[in-house]
Amino acid sequence: MDVLQSHRVEMLGIAVAVVAIAAGSAYYFYFTKKPKGCLDPENFKEFKLVKLTQLSHNVAKFRFALPTPTSVLGLPIGQHMSCRGKDSLGDEVIKPYTPTTLDSDIGYFELVIKMYPQGRMSHHFREMRVGDYLAVKGPKGRFKYQPGQVRAFGMLAGGTGITPMFQVARAILENPEDRTKVNLIYANVTYEDILLKEELDRFAHNFPDHFSVFYVLNQPPEEWDGGVGYVSKEMIQTYCPMPAPDIQILRCGPSPMNKAMAAHLNDLGYTSQMQFKF
CATH class of the missing domain: 2.40.30.10 (Translation factors)
Structure with a gap:
């Protein structure tokens, strides 16, 4: 009788454990899944x-x-x-x-x-x-970032073209498992035109091994240690990763800048697969 009762208790314990595991799995599946996004690709x-x-x-x-x-x-x-x-x-x-x-x-x-x-x-x-x-x-858009898809990004941004670069860089840097390096060249007319400068400088300070930014101004202030004029081939060679199958150069800015950057990148040996224009 004691053996039978012990067996029943053991079976009951197993049943409770199975139910608990099933309940936990259900909770994880139904309540901790990433919420559905609010955007609609077809309707405003x-x-x-x-x-x-x-x-x-x-x-x-x-x-x-x-x-x-x-x-x-x-x-x-x-x-x-x-x-x-x-x-x-x-x-x-x-x-x-x-x-x-x-x-x-x-x-x-x-x-x-x-x-x-x-x-x-x-x-x-x-x-x-x-x-x-x-x-x-x-x-919308043709670019969708996946962690680790390249070893390093070079980013060429002008004016408001910084926003997609900022989004990608922030996603990389906030993911401790993502070791992708980001090298940004950001061009503007004046110092006051630089968007998100405080956030970009914070990235460079907090993640020195994974993020760098080089600012370029057409009309720099008197005391300025960044680039002057337009983004040149020499700047790209100095601050961006060299051409390789596992790197990519992203660019976003005004049309004249995009056209000039495409010519620079082609001359420097970056293939079309190594380039992407937002």
Whole structure:
């Protein structure tokens, strides 16, 4: 009788353990899975502006709330989204933008926007106030970053072209398992035009073995230790990884810069597979 009772207790313990394991697995599967993203690639969805921070006379950071505090935007690293607004004449305008936030920033996303005097979408952002809504559609883009896909990135950015570079660099540096190196050359007209400088300098300080940034200015201040003029072949040779099958050069900036950088890279021996233009 004691043996039978002991056997029943043992079987009951096993059953409880199996149920506990099954329950734990179910909990992990249903409750700890990454939330579904909020973007729709086919239809525009509206997101409320909840915070507006003026960074300079023509640059501001816009924070938009997602539907819930635990929602994620759902934008793959290296991709962008289309934003819809109205220009000064009331006509519809659609323009691509890359957030500076990642899906690890739950409940909201942020856009750092430089507002040009004659920019059509710039007008829309300049007129926005907290409580207004922005129509967004995505994800869009041909680039989707996967950790470890290359040994190193060289990044050539101009002006607002820094935002996709910042997104990729931040994703790499915040992942302790990702050992990809990032070498950024960032060109602007004046010192005041440099976007996200505080964040980029923090990356360089906190991750000296994995991130470097070299600033280039057309009109530098009197005391300036960065590059002067335009990004040259010599700068690329000095600050970017040399051509190799396991590296890639990303570029994003105004059309004249993109055209010049493509010519430089071709002359330096970077194949088309080693280059990508956002």
